[in-house]
Amino acid sequence: MIYLDNAATSFPKAPGMAEAMTKFLAEDAANPGRAGHRMAVAAEEMIDRARLQLARLVNAPMHERMVFTLNGTDALNIAIKGVVASLSEGGETPHVITTVLEHNSVSRPLQALSDAGRITLTRVDCDDAGFVDPEAIRKAITPATKLVVMTHASNVTGTIQDAAAVGRVAREAGLLFCLDAAQTIGVVPIDVQAMQVDLLAFPGHKSLLGPTGTGGLYVGERVPAASEDVAGTPARLAPFREGGTGGDSATPVQPALYPYYLEGGTPNTVGIAGLSASMDYLAQRNLADTLAHEQAQVQKVIDYVTDHDLMTLYGNTDATTRVGTVSFNIDGFDAPDLGSILDDSFEIATRPGLHCAPYAHRRLGTFPVGSVRVSPGAFTTDDEVDALLDALGQVVG
Amino acid sequence: MTATDTQAIETQATDTPEDLSRYHRQMLLPGFGEAGQRKLLGATALVVGCGALGTVIANMLARAGVGHLVIVDRDFIEMTNLQRQVLFDEDDVANAIPKAEAARAKIAKINSQVNVSAVVDDVNHTNIEWLAGVRPDGSDAADSPAGRKVDIIVDGVDNFETRYLANDCAVKHGIPYVYGGAVGTVGASYPILPHTAAPGTTGETPWEREGKATPCLRCIFEQAPPPGLNPTCDTAGVIGPAVSIVANFEVLETLKILTGNLDAVSPTMLNLDLWGNTVRQFKVARAYDISDCRCCHRRDFEFLDGKFASGTTTLCGRNAVQITQKLGDGQKLDFAEITKRLEQHGSVNGSRFMLRTDIVDNGEPYELTLFTDGRAIIKGTQKPAVAKSIYAKYVGA
Numbered sequence: 001m002i003y004l005d006n007a008a009t010s011f012p013k014a015p016g017m018a019e020a021m022t023k024f025l026a027e028d029a030a031n032p033g034r035a036g037h038r039m040a041v042a043a044e045e046m047i048d049r050a051r052l053q054l055a056r057l058v059n060a061p062m063h064e065r066m067v068f069t070l071n072g073t074d075a076l077n078i079a080i081k082g083v084v085a086s087l088s089e090g091g092e093t094p095h096v097i098t099t100v101l102e103h104n105s106v107s108r109p110l111q112a113l114s115d116a117g118r119i120t121l122t123r124v125d126c127d128d129a130g131f132v133d134p135e136a137i138r139k140a141i142t143p144a145t146k147l148v149v150m151t152h153a154s155n156v157t158g159t160i161q162d163a164a165a166v167g168r169v170a171r172e173a174g175l176l177f178c179l180d181a182a183q184t185i186g187v188v189p190i191d192v193q194a195m196q197v198d199l200l201a202f203p204g205h206k207s208l209l210g211p212t213g214t215g216g217l218y219v220g221e222r223v224p225a226a227s228e229d230v231a232g233t234p235a236r237l238a239p240f241r242e243g244g245t246g247g248d249s250a251t252p253v254q255p256a257l258y259p260y261y262l263e264g265g266t267p268n269t270v271g272i273a274g275l276s277a278s279m280d281y282l283a284q285r286n287l288a289d290t291l292a293h294e295q296a297q298v299q300k301v302i303d304y305v306t307d308h309d310l311m312t313l314y315g316n317t318d319a320t321t322r323v324g325t326v327s328f329n330i331d332g333f334d335a336p337d338l339g340s341i342l343d344d345s346f347e348i349a350t351r352p353g354l355h356c357a358p359y360a361h362r363r364l365g366t367f368p369v370g371s372v373r374v375s376p377g378a379f380t381t382d383d384e385v386d387a388l389l390d391a392l393g394q395v396v397g
Numbered sequence: 398m399t400a401t402d403t404q405a406i407e408t409q410a411t412d413t414p415e416d417l418s419r420y421h422r423q424m425l426l427p428g429f430g431e432a433g434q435r436k437l438l439g440a441t442a443l444v445v446g447c448g449a450l451g452t453v454i455a456n457m458l459a460r461a462g463v464g465h466l467v468i469v470d471r472d473f474i475e476m477t478n479l480q481r482q483v484l485f486d487e488d489d490v491a492n493a494i495p496k497a498e499a500a501r502a503k504i505a506k507i508n509s510q511v512n513v514s515a516v517v518d519d520v521n522h523t524n525i526e527w528l529a530g531v532r533p534d535g536s537d538a539a540d541s542p543a544g545r546k547v548d549i550i551v552d553g554v555d556n557f558e559t560r561y562l563a564n565d566c567a568v569k570h571g572i573p574y575v576y577g578g579a580v581g582t583v584g585a586s587y588p589i590l591p592h593t594a595a596p597g598t599t600g601e602t603p604w605e606r607e608g609k610a611t612p613c614l615r616c617i618f619e620q621a622p623p624p625g626l627n628p629t630c631d632t633a634g635v636i637g638p639a640v641s642i643v644a645n646f647e648v649l650e651t652l653k654i655l656t657g658n659l660d661a662v663s664p665t666m667l668n669l670d671l672w673g674n675t676v677r678q679f680k681v682a683r684a685y686d687i688s689d690c691r692c693c694h695r696r697d698f699e700f701l702d703g704k705f706a707s708g709t710t711t712l713c714g715r716n717a718v719q720i721t722q723k724l725g726d727g728q729k730l731d732f733a734e735i736t737k738r739l740e741q742h743g744s745v746n747g748s749r750f751m752l753r754t755d756i757v758d759n760g761e762p763y764e765l766t767l768f769t770d771g772r773a774i775i776k777g778t779q780k781p782a783v784a785k786s787i788y789a790k791y792v793g794a
Binding site: 334336337340341344345353368369395397 | 712715717719748749750751766768769770772774
């Protein structure tokens with residue numbers, strides 16, 4: 001099988017990840033706790049180390065504000081609904097700005113909040129190449145705007161957005177900036193301070209090469225807990241779930257202390273042990289090399305597709321502005337048919353359809369059939385991409 | 398759909414079963430009598446499928462006074478059914494009535510001493526035990542249409558996947574299962590009195606105590622044939638008498654079993670070619686001894702476990718359902734053969750990678766796209782049961 005669906009989840013995973021999970025399960029799988037027995041403390045230390053690894057990767061100044069989540073969707077829900085809930089409590093109906101490129105993990109929570117009358121929503125367009133103009137976001141700001149939620153790279157076109165410019169726009173206007181790093185973390189450099197990101201949401205199982213069931217949310221200091229004493233913040237964050245934190249059990253409500261404030265319940269320790277091992281592996285790799293490797297492979301696909309009369313490429317033709325993701329269609333084949341042929345006759349895994357990004361596909365004119373998405377990963381070889389191009393040639397005939 | 402979502406429409410018997418005069422002619426038969434008739438009236442039969450076989454079976458079992466019939470079918474009546482499906486008429490086609498429901502309404506007029514539960518649903522590994530009135534642990538499912546474990550399962554099915562499912566359910570729970578199938582001018586029928594204990598030991602069922610247990614379907618044919626291999630009524634045609642005769646053999650064996658005339662139950666598999674004027678009876682008894690049957694020797698119910706279940710996925714936004722099949726390693730569909738059959742319905746386009754044809758089924762247009770590993774995309778519906786029905790009719794499952 002040739003696996004070209006790394007935008008959905010990376011495969012294979014980092015060398016050593018599975019072994020670390022097995023080892024943790026076999027030897028250390030206690031419920032973490034700060035003041036417990038030695039096994040509980042060991043589990044807590046493992047988690048704290050993973051927290052620190054993630055914080056360092058994105059240059060987060062306070063690693064305790066790096067919160068573990070189930071996946072990227074979970075992180076986005078905690079961020080979006082937490083901010084809106086605290087504003088609603090204050091009697092506000094905030095205005096939120098987002099873009100047409102968003103995954104359903106952003107657009108569905110926002111649309112539901114808008115439908116419920118709890119926010120007003122502006123969805124900013126992108127250009128034909130798949131880029132959102134930061135100035136368009138600036139123009140969408142109203143006196144009621146409190147939050148900008150945007151993807152760092154489209155999961156359809158792969159186009160990397162100018163997050164730093166949007167961060168600047170948001171900060172200048174006194175807004176919170178929530179960045180969905182699902183497609184970028186682990187392969188595109190992220191610096192939450194330089195990019196002025198207040199809420200960074202990401203999964204652990206894509207370019208971080210970790211297991212499914214892991215993810216994270218970095219909560220910047222401009223987003224305090226509901227009961228934290230911080231003045232002049234655009235919005236606070238209400239806890240999405242409440243429960244046991246393995247430490248302060250006396251407080252009647254969720255303690256305001258990060259990360260426990262947002263981590264009620266037993267965390268996915270086995271998954272986090274795996275993610276930590278994947279981060280160890282990533283630390284030995286040069287992220288820039290991985291990105292260049294994926295971009296070179298995507299450029300091959302782009303060149304092939306743009307050369308062919310019967311094929312249509314979506315998004316920019318310059319792969320250096322993309323993560324390792326490229327979407328296209330072939331005349332005469334619905335995307336699901338082509339995806340099935342590649343799987344059935346060539347054993348190549350791609351991802352046909354709408355990629356959970358219906359607004360992006362409407363913008364590209366590919367709704368509702370969608371497109372075929374090819375996403376090489378850190379371990380994809382040139383031969384594998386050549387095999388894809390050869391298969392496409394055979395299918396088109 | 399889960400078992401508990403399924404609603405059965407009930408006809409309650411209104412007449413008193415004390416009056417047996419209407420059964421006088423069959424009570425005259427040796428081995429029948431009033432005692433036999435009372436057994437029938439106290440019996441519950443599951444009729445799986447209510448097409449050509451199922452209508453004959455339901456009709457005759459109702460007339461014979463089998464007290465409770467549970468009739469399950471996912472399809473709606475269409476004009477091409479009337480040539481052989483005896484309980485239906487043109488009004489049913491005009492009113493687009495589900496087959497199970499139309500059968501219930503007809504039987505209410507035929508014999509008011511019979512309770513009928515009509516279930517309009519796909520039969521699959523998640524619901525067949527419930528339909529047979531039994532929970533996975535063998536206890537009675539009081540909330541099921543039968544209310545308790547049925548006394549027999551009678552085969553009115555159009556595909557092998559469901560037959561093997563019925564066989565698993567029958568062997569697991571010690572329910573007699575009468576197999577029957579017909580297509581073109583040929584047919585076969587075979588009553589299974591299942592073994593419920595390990596080889597060399599004797600189970601508690603009456604037929605095991607009397608030494609009358611028979612090999613199960615998997616003892617004789619270890620695996621269901623792969624999709625697309627066998628002709629279907631919708632592609633190869635079918636002559637009315639073939640199904641009626643096979644169905645009546647099934648009814649005959651059912652009456653023998655329900656009245657306790659186990660001595661009379663046929664120990665052979667009947668095979669008919671009504672155009673070629675051949676009637677053969679295959680001696681299958683040794684199949685139990687010489688096979689190492691997964692189902693009745695090893696009590697490994699792979700079909701009930703869903704191991705071979707076809708999967709369905711509704712393709713978002715496309716009004717299409719994808720069906721996947723679990724073929725054996727390296728098994729591929731015979732495109733040439735399937736093309737020949739599908740051409741009876743219209744032009745078939747394709748390549749070595751896929752076949753595509755437009756089908757009008759019961760007045761509704763569908764587009765069937767078939768891939769070499771047996772998967773299919775059926776456009777024109779979002780309902781998995783409809784897609785499975787189209788697949789069973791035109792490809793053969």
